[in-house]
Amino acid sequence: MKIQLLSSAMAAMVILGTGCVSNKKFAQLQTSYSDLQNQNRELDGKYQAAQRDLTGANTRVKSLEEQIASQRTGLAALQAALDKCLNSTSQGNVNISKLVDEINASNKYIQHLVNTKNKSDSLNMVLTNNLTRSLSREELRDVDVQVLKGVVYISLSDNMLYKSGSYEISPAAGETLSKIAKIIKDYRDYDVLIEGNTDNVPISQKNIRNNWDLSALRASSVVQSLQNEYGVDPKRLTAGGRGEYNPVASNDSDAGKTKNRRTQIIITPKLDQFMELIEKAPDTDSTSAVK
Incomplete structure (x- = not known):
């Protein structure tokens, strides 16, 4: 299907090239069209x-939350077992010292996870x-700034960033982008997705096939502006x-369409930070000491 559409598009360009423009102009249009593709x-x-990276990060965040819940459940079970042992005539058959060590290890790991999450939340708020x-x-x-599920979303309206139907950055947007770039550069441990x-209004511009093209080109314009003009890695x-x-x-x-025409700068912690948290989990069996 895509090949048929490309063939139709090329045929249309041939007709336009022979009927309306010079061979040189037609060749330029062909080159521009290929570059955009x-x-x-x-x-x-x-x-x-x-x-995929963002989905992986969300999965790891969910895994950490599940670990916290699991550790809390295990801690409650250990505490209940310890209380039972202390009040039971058979407490001599239980290794109370090991139970205490496991409770302390679970408490320490839970506190580590809580501290890490609090640190991440604090950095996002700052x-x-x-x-x-x-x-x-x-x-x-x-500009709308929000923190959702540990991720910072900066939403920029297209009226501020671009001319209507264009993907070129407006000169008026320079000062705002420079402030955002400074924040991004200050927080070096975060990755940045420009979306x-x-x-749903169809685009009618030369060399821009549809809204997919327009949205991708606009995101690319912001990325290149952050890199080339403001020094973001x-x-x-x-x-x-x-x-x-x-x-x-x-x-x-019209109000709804205005809200939908936007470019989002999504700032997320790097995935290796989540992997490091998971690798620090204590290797203990919370039920091994309960007889």
Whole structure:
């Protein structure tokens, strides 16, 4: 199907090239079209990789929360067993010292997980507060900052970032992007996903096939601006487009469409931090001492 569409598109370009423009202009359009196809494929690949990484991070967060709940349950069981042993005539058959050691180990690990989660939450709040304090009242009308499930979301309206139907960064957006870039550079242990979103109105621009293209190109423009103009390490950056398929409001009204036309900067902890937490789990059997 995709090959048929490309063939139809090329046929249309041949007709336009022979009927409306010069051979040189037609060749330029062909080259531009091929470049955009290659960029779109590359952006789609990076976006899919980022989505997999983000899904993995969410899975690991859920795993940590389950471990905390499991450790608390085990701790309660150990405490109950210890109380039973202390009040039972058969307490001499139980290794109370081992029970105490296991309870202490469980307490220590639970506290470690709680402290780590609190530290992450605190860093996210500091990041959010630093960013919102740096933005002017006018900028805050076009910038929304939220922390959801341990991830910082910075949502930028397209009215502030781009010209209508374009993926080129507006000069007016430079000051706002510079403030966001400073925050990103200050928090070096975080990865950054730039995600473009549109409303459901079809795009009608040369060399932009649909809203998928537009959203991906807009995300790429922000990534390149952060890298080239504000010095953000490109290894931390990923660009992706979600087209019209991730709305936050109904597209049945102009207000809803305005909310859906946005670019999100998603700041997440690196995955190796979660792996390090999991590897620190104590290797003990919480029921081995209960007879």
